[in-house]
Amino acid sequence: MKNQVCNLRVGTTITGKWHQHSYRVLKMLGMGATGVVYLVEKQDQSLAALKFSFQSMSVSAEVNVLKHLSKVHGKVLGPSLLDVDDWKISTHQVSFYVMEYIKGEPFLSFIKNRGVEWIGVFAIQLLSNLNELHQAGWTFGDLKPENLVVTANPVSVRWLDVGGTTLHGRSIKEFTDFYDRAHWGLGTRKAEPSYDLFAVAMIMLHAAHGKRFEKQDLVREQLKKALLSKSSLAPYRIAIQKAIEGKYSSAEEMKNDIVLGLKGAHSQSQHSSSSMKATNRTQRSATRKKVKVKRKRIHVLETCLLFVSVMFMYLLYLFFQVL
């Protein structure tokens, strides 16, 4: 069955057994551990993302999460859910769901192309969304750059793959080592806000360094070094450090520290630009004084030259008179 849904040809039409909606396969968007996702065209010619899960249980679990997410304070957190159905393929039947297609650039490639200054902006957006999710009783779980997409107009970060989303208090069901606090020996895999906030801190480190790094023996020192070695992370040092140490109980607190850090960096840059202006002013007035002294000297020299040339002409005149 896995082989059959993983190699669908472009143009294949998938018609749901129960709702009779048809979807035409345009291309494969990605394949992960739990399923395969296709970009499809709906009957009204709009685009959507269709996911086949390798286990039918995970389709119902993900659909359940997407349904919950669509109700979180009326805010769109994950992709919106459009359809859930089964597809009969030869003698088998396979479950799938259709969701909003989120068109955008992968998170890391956006940061690479547009600059590390965006890290703070996206961290704030991500933390606002996480705060809503946490308040609704869920932990995202498998938060990683591969699950983040940056959409244009307005530039904003959206998350995909809600397969790891877990109710608070339960055990995290999907994770990726680098973003998992238990892997670093810095906490448990219990689903709670601080689990996601650790992952946000690690995403920020990854984005600033442009790569992941292997765990070493002295984990705390290693992460601190990674944090201090990138000047682009300076405004977020407090927030990242506290998130790594599990000191935040809500995404809102971490977001506030990032906002404060950015404000601090802004006023510092304003301060240094005004002190630079003052230095420039002093330099300019010193230069002006120098110019004045120089001009005075030139003036004296000119007078002397004039005097000498007048005297020379006079002597010449006297000389011709004598002759």
Ligand SMILES: Nc1ncnc2c1ncn2[C@@H]1O[C@H](COP(=O)(O)OP(=O)(O)OP(=O)(O)O)[C@@H](O)[C@H]1O
């Ligand atoms: N709604 C969507 N809009 C656009 N692209 C999507 C969407 N959903 C998934 N994708 C793409 O498909 C890829 C695989 O999807 P997804 O991560 O859900 O599969 P998975 O099997 O759960 O993967 P993983 O092993 O990372 O958990 C994603 O990385 C993304 O590129």
